[in-house]
Structures are given as structure tokens and as C-alpha cells.
Amino acid sequence: MDRHPTPLTDRLDRGPLLLDGALATALFARGLDRDVPGDLWNVERPQEVGEVHDSHRLAGSQVLQTNTFRSNALALDALGCRGRAVEFNQRGAAIALECAAQSPSPKRPLVAGNIGPSGKRMQSGGSRQEWTDAFAQQAEALAAAGVDYLGLETFTELEEARVALEAARGATQLEVSVSLAPTGSDGDLLLIGGGTMTECLGVLDAEGATALGLNCCTGAEMLTALPHCLKATERPFFLRPNAGLPVEEADALIYPDDPEAFASHLAAAIQLGAAGVGGCCGTDARHTRALRQAIG
Numbered sequence: 301m302d303r304h305p306t307p308l309t310d311r312l313d314r315g316p317l318l319l320d321g322a323l324a325t326a327l328f329a330r331g332l333d334r335d336v337p338g339d340l341w342n343v344e345r346p347q348e349v350g351e352v353h354d355s356h357r358l359a360g361s362q363v364l365q366t367n368t369f370r371s372n373a374l375a376l377d378a379l380g381c382r383g384r385a386v387e388f389n390q391r392g393a394a395i396a397l398e399c400a401a402q403s404p405s406p407k408r409p410l411v412a413g414n415i416g417p418s419g420k421r422m423q424s425g426g427s428r429q430e431w432t433d434a435f436a437q438q439a440e441a442l443a444a445a446g447v448d449y450l451g452l453e454t455f456t457e458l459e460e461a462r463v464a465l466e467a468a469r470g471a472t473q474l475e476v477s478v479s480l481a482p483t484g485s486d487g488d489l490l491l492i493g494g495g496t497m498t499e500c501l502g503v504l505d506a507e508g509a510t511a512l513g514l515n516c517c518t519g520a521e522m523l524t525a526l527p528h529c530l531k532a533t534e535r536p537f538f539l540r541p542n543a544g545l546p547v548e549e550a551d552a553l554i555y556p557d558d559p560e561a562f563a564s565h566l567a568a569a570i571q572l573g574a575a576g577v578g579g580c581c582g583t584d585a586r587h588t589r590a591l592r593q594a595i596g
């Protein structure tokens with residue numbers, strides 16, 4: 301069944317998308333404690349979150365992802381704020397939507413309601429229903445707040461990605477993109493819990509993801525996996541690697557790739573057939589700007 305409306309598909313029909321960069325690491329750089337969920341700042345320091353969105357908007361991002369990566373009841377449970385999922389999603393969506401509205405149509409970036417994994421292994425216990433309920437609640441809160449589509453990302457287990465996709469599609473009429481986090485940098489990558497990346501992409505394609513992708517985990521060398529992925533699915537495909545592999549220095553994680561090198565490497569993804577590129581951990585508006593220039 302077609303999903304209506306289809307803002308993501310409509311935008312992709314006009315050409316490849318420049319996605320944005322990381323939120324969590326940008327908030328760490330603004331003083332967020334690494335043990336605190338960045339989603340809390342949607343309520344406590346919304347201006348900081350808005351400034352990160354705005355830096356990407358001004359650098360040319362055509363999608364802004366909400367600061368709601370951990371705003372599902374299961375992930376928040378581990379952080380002691382399970383009951384605040386709806387509030388964090390509403391606030392996170394409002395901040396991103398307000399920022400997007402600063403660019404009038406047709407330049408207005410899409411707002412992707414960001415949904416990350418629970419942080420718990422599904423095999424470790426609990427019922428499938430518990431996972432479904434948590435993702436459905438988050439998807440519903442983001443949809444009610446007015447996001448344009450749902451962006452599931454950084455999933456390392458196929459089963460959890462399937463449950464989240466099914467829950468999001470069941471609870472809302474929004475288009476859903478699903479991005480997996482690979483465990484290696486080339487060839488046919490493996491997900492935690494088994495299954496090759498191409499098999500996993502095939503499953504998510506068949507279950508109705510509007511777009512698919514890879515994000516996080518590795519640097520721009522993630523590009524080497526792209527041809528395999530494009531053989532596994534005809535859905536629009538996004539790549540959002542980290543700014544290289546981080547090294548720990550004086551209690552901070554340093555991501556080594558400078559924006560120009562990151563962008564010139566990753567820009568080739570568009571020539572190879574990717575439908576969108578952006579950055580994950582360690583990337584900021586400088587990477588977005590460099591990508592804007594590199595992809596033209």
C-alpha cells in the first residue's frame with residue numbers, strides 16, 4: 301500500500317539528498333556529558349540543539365534529523381527516564397521543525413524523526429511486544445509532532461530493525477527509512493547476530509522500507525560496501541559514515557577525518573548511485589558544507 305503523503309520519495313525524485321551530520325557528538329562538543337542522553341537537552345537546553353540543526357541547515361542540509369535517537373522507552377529505561385519518551389520526541393521534533401521552517405519552501409529541509417535502537421539485545425529477554433510498543437510509541441509521538449518521515453538508524457541487529465520498521469509502519473502513515481550499522485568496512489558486511497548485510501537489506505526492502513542505508517561505525521571507506529548494497533536493493537540508498545575511526549584522547553573521542561577529505565571521498569557515492577550522503581559520529585557542519593561543495 302502506498303503511504304500518503306510521500307515527501308521523502310517526492311524529494312528523492314528531484315535528485316540525491318544532502319543529509320546532515322551527527323547530533324550526539326556535536327552536543328558533546330557543547331558540553332553534554334557522555335553519560336547523559338543527548339535527548340534530554342531537547343527539554344533542558346533546546347537552544348543548543350537548535351543551533352546544531354541550524355548549522356547544518358545553513359551549510360546546505362536537505363534533511364534535519366531530530367535529536368531523538370534514544371527517545372524510546374527501552375533506551376530511556378536504561379537511563380532512568382522511561383516515562384519521558386513522548387515528551388522528548390515532541391520537543392525534539394518541535395526544535396527541528398522550527399529550524400527547518402527558517403528556510404521557506406522549496407528550500408525547506410525535510411525533518412526526519414530519528415529513531416535509534418533500544419540498546420538492549422532482543423535475545424537477552426523481554427517480549428517482542430515490548431519492543432514493538434516502545435518503537436510504536438516513539439513513531440506515533442514523532443508523527444503527531446509533524447515530522448516529514450521517520451529515519452531509523454544505527455541498527456546492528458536485523459531483528460530489532462524489523463520490529464522497529466514494522467512498529468513505525470503500523471503506528472503511522474509516514475515513510476520510513478532504515479539504516480544499518482555495519483561491523484566492517486568492506487565487502488558483504490555482517491550484522492551483530494549474524495546475517496550478511498545484503499541479506500538484511502533484502503529483508504527490510506521486502507518489508508516496506510522507503511529507503512535503506514548504512515551509517516556510523518566506519519569512516520568514508522564505507523563507500524566500498526556501496527556496490528554490494530546497491531545490488532541487494534533498488535530502494536534509494538543513503539550513506540552516512542563517521543568522520544573516521546575515533547581515538548580516545550584526554551577523555552574525549554577524536555574523529556580524525558578532516559571535512560575536505562571526508563567529503564571528497566564520500567562524494568563518489570553519488571556517482572555510484574547513492575540517493576543521499578551525510579555524516580554520522582564526529583561530523584559537523586564543516587563536513588556538511590564540504591559535502592555540499594563536493595557533490596555540487
Ligand SMILES: [Zn+2]
Binds near residue numbers: 515516517542580581
Ligand atoms: Zn555514528
